[in-house]
Amino acid sequence: MLIASSRPLAAAFDLALVDLDGVAYRGPEPIDHAASSLMAARASGMQLLFVTNNASREPESVATQLSTLGIPAEPDEVMTAAQAAAAVLTRRLAPGARVLVVGGAGLLTAVRAAGFEVVGSAEDKPEAVVQGFAPELGWRELAEAAYAVQRGAWHVVSNLDLTLPNERGLAPGNGSLVAVVRAATGVTPVSAGKPEPTMFTLGAQRAGAHRPLVIGDRLDTDLAGARAAGYPGLHVFTGVSSARDAVLATPDERPSFLGADLRALLVAHRAPERSGDGWWVCGAAAARVVDGRLDLRPEGDRTTTLDLVRAACGAAWEAVDTGSALDPGSIPDLAVHEA
Structure with a gap:
């Protein structure tokens, strides 16, 4: 909670x-x-x-x-995540082990700093492939990773984020590129990132x-x-x-x-509390789930506040955790414009 x-x-x-x-x-x-x-x-x-x-x-x-x-x-x-991936490599590989790096400068630096030898081809017989996002990655790099993994290299990835948010929207993230290698090899990689x-x-x-x-x-x-x-x-x-x-x-x-x-x-933070009549109350806002639908009681005529979202979380999470039905369609957008 x-x-x-x-x-x-x-x-x-x-x-x-x-x-x-x-x-x-x-x-x-x-x-x-x-x-x-x-x-x-x-x-x-x-x-x-x-x-x-x-x-x-x-x-x-x-x-x-x-x-x-x-x-x-x-x-x-x-x-x-490059530093985290390099730390994961140290759990299995000895210093000086060969690692095929499929990623950008940050990943190359982190792998070298961890004491490994960076190689550029599956033909170099790397013990591991470490993969991270870089906008310049293309088919050749992904194919090289697939060849090495098919030959037994340990596949470690920086993260599995499918999308990467930027000022234009959501772009394909590292997870989308990892999925290409996974589809070619059938091997599930170890992820170091969140x-x-x-x-x-x-x-x-x-x-x-x-x-x-x-x-x-x-x-x-x-x-x-x-x-x-x-x-x-x-x-x-x-x-x-x-x-x-x-x-x-x-x-x-x-x-x-x-x-x-x-x-x-x-600022300090309030937490919602359950009242005896089934409402989850936070400040002057309250929420409950009735017959699978979220029922909201906002603070008078104010727009959505954090306290209303907190109360909604309390009510919805309790319903789900106790095995009750919750209709997602009953939950509004809840746009919040306050600290």
């Missing part, structure tokens, strides 16, 4: 594990309130670590982009954090990864998954906190 915090999240947690696309920025464009909120959280003592499933870029490049958007960052404040917990646990260890908070915009990667790592998660509605999606979230993807945007770091 959603949980409450009597203190602002920036004071209640010592590390924010912040997703990038859809949270800190959207493609090359800033997201409203992201920079000012993150800087205020840092000023209050919260550490920031930016965690991304994008394996194509170097941490230095990510840090530079953040800094140009008003979020000063150092390379060691960036954790990429929703696997690897990046979050590595990031918390790097920062020496005791109370980490995951922040993301995607339930199926960011918030599922938070659950897998055992960390609370803040879901912000500035990217892929909406407030309505949160109400419909499966148990392994449910957030602990909700926010319209990153201003949610700077």
Whole structure:
């Protein structure tokens, strides 16, 4: 269930594990309130670590982009799926093992830094193929990966995101390219990125954090990864998954906190409570499920508020968890325009 915090999240947690696309920025464009909120959280003592499933870029490049958007960052404040994939390789391969890298500069750097020999062909008999997104990847690279996996190479991938959000919409992500290799080989790869917990646990260890908070915009990667790592998660509605999606979230993807945007770091959070008459109440808003349909009681004539979404989550999640029917068609869009 959603949980409450009597203190602002920036004071209640010592590390924010912040997703990038859809949270800190959207493609090359800033997201409203992201920079000012993150800087205020840092000023209050919260550490920031930016965690991304994008394996194509170097941490230095990510840090530079953040800094140009008003979020000063150092390379060691960036954790990429490339670094996580290299860490996964070390679990099975000895230093110096040959690895076929199918991806961009960020993945090449991470694999070399982990002590492996990078090769460019299946003919070099690599012990593993590591695959990550890069916009320049084409058929030849994917085919080379397939040849190596068919010959027994261990297939490790940075992430399985089917889509990649940018300023134009949703583009094919690494998961779509991985599916090409999987279709050719019949082999299911090991994924290092979200929703696997690897990046979050590595990031918390790097920062020496005791109370980490995951922040993301995607339930199926960011918030599922938070659950897998055992960390609370803040879901912000500035990217892929909406407030309505949160109400419909499966148990392994449910957030602990909700926010319209990153201003949610700077405020306390209420949690819904069940009343004796079956309503889930949060502030002046309430929700319940009756005969499989979500019934909402908003705060007077106000538009959708976070408290109404919180109450809706409480009611919907209880219905699903107790085996009751819930008609998704009864759940409105629930667009929220507040912190």
